[in-house]
Amino acid sequence: MAFFPRPRHTIMFLEQLGEVGILSGRTLRSILRRRWERGMLIRQLEEIGVRSLPVVLLTAAFGGLVFGLQTYIGFHRYIGPGSEVYTGPIISLGLSKELIPLLVAVMVSGRVGSAMAAQIGTMKITEQIDALYSLGADPVRYLVAPRTIASVVMVPCLTMVGDLMGMVAGYFYIVIAMGVNRHVYLQNTMLYLEIWDVATGLIKAAVFGAVIAIIGCWQGLKTRGGAEGVGRATTRTVVISSITILILNFFLSKAMPASLGLK
C-alpha cells in the first residue's frame, strides 16, 4: 500500500497538471492571435539562442567524442577489428535522434528555464506582474508567449548546430584519432543516415523547447515568499522540466516512425 500515491498527492498532481494545461492553452491562444510583443520576442531569441550557443557547442562536442569512443570500443570488441568503419551511421543516428536533442534540452532547461523562473518569479514577488495587469499588459502575452515562441524556435536550431558539432567530434575521434578509413566512414554515414533521423531529433527538440518555456514560466508565475521562493521555483523548474523531457523523449521516440525512407 505504501508504494501507491496518497489521494492528496494525486489531487495535487492533477491540480498542477491542470495549471500547466491552462497556461499552455492561454499561451497557444495568445500566440495564435498574433499580437506578439516583438521587442520581447527578439530579446528572448537572443537570450535562448545566441547566448546558449557556447554551452551547446561544448556539450555536443564532448557528447560526440564520448559516443565515438564507446561505439569504437563496442565495434572493436564485439564485432571485431576492422568493423569500426561502420560506426559512422550509428554515431550520427544516435547523436541526431537521441543524444544531442536530449543534451541540448537539458542544458537549455538548466540555463534558460531556470532563468525564466527566476526572472518571472522576481517580477511576481516585487509586484511587477500586478503592474503589468494594471497597465493593460496580459502577462501571458507579454512574458510567456514570447519565451515559448523563442524556445520552440531556438531549441531545434541549437540542436541542429549540436548535431553538426557532435558528428564532427565523432568523426574526429574515429577517423583522426583512431585512424579509421575516412572514405568508408563517410560513405557509410551518407548511405544509412536519413533526413528523417535528423528531423525526428528536431521535432523532439521543438517539443522540449515548449516544455522548458512553459514549465519555467509556470513556476515563475506561481512563485511566493521572497528570495527563498524564487530559489525554490528555479530548482523545481530544472527538476520538473528535466524529468518531463526524459519521459517525453521515450514516448516521442516510440511514437515517431523509425524511417520514412527519405534520403
Next chain:
Amino acid sequence: MIKIVGLYKSFGATPVLSGVDLEVRRGETMVVIGQSGSGKSVLIKHLIGLLKPDRGEIYVNGTEVSRLRGDALQKVTRKFGLLFQGAALFDSLTVGQNVRFGLERYTSHTDEEMDGIVSECLAKVGLRGIERLMPHELSGGMKKRVGLARAIAYSPEVMLYDEPSTGIDPIRADAINDLINVMKTELRVTSIVITHDMVSSYKVADRIAMLHDGRIIEIGTPREIQDSRNPVVQQFIRGEAEGPIKIY
C-alpha cells in the same frame, strides 16, 4: 463612482476582508487608514481585478466589475492608475520605457507625443531628465516617484495610491500630497489613498475610512475622524501603543 458592497476575501484559513462596504464619490479623495496587514492593499487590488473576491460586489460607474475577465476587465482597468507600495518598476526597462508602458497600451499617441508626456510626468514628480536611467540606479524614493509618473501618464479617471509617502523624505512626501491634490482639483481625478501617515491623510482627504478587523469601522471627513469617539480610531490616529488594538 465606486461602490464596494459586502466584500469578503480570505487567504487560506485567514480572513482578510470580512464584509467591506465603501462608496467613493466622483472627484473625491478617499483615504483608507488601518494597521499594517489589515487588508488595505488587498482592498484596492480588488478594484482592478488583481484579486477576485470570495463574496461581494464592486461597482465602477454602476457596472459590476469583480467577475470581469479579459478585454472587459481591461476596459475597466484602463480607468485606474495604481501606484504600488514598492513602486513595482519593470527592472528590465529604462525609466522612460516604464513611464511609456501604459501610454503605449492604453492610448494612440505618436512616439513624439509619448516622449513629451513622459518628460512632463517625470517633471511633475520632480525627476526631470532621468528617462535613460535603469530602475536599479534610482533610490527607493525616486523609484516611488517614477511609479507615480507611470501611473498618471495615461490620465486615468481614478488613482489608487498604495502608501504614497512611505520611503520618501517629509518634503518629497508633502510634494506628493500636493500632486494628489492637483490631480483632484485640476484633472478631477477620483483618488483612493492607502496610508498610515496621518499628516498626509489630513492634507489630501475629503473623507477618511478606517479598516479594522476586515471591515470599515468609521468613515467621515478628517474633522469627523479626529473627533471620533471610537477608541480604536483614536488609538490609531494618535499612534498609541496602548489601547484596544493589541499589537502583541
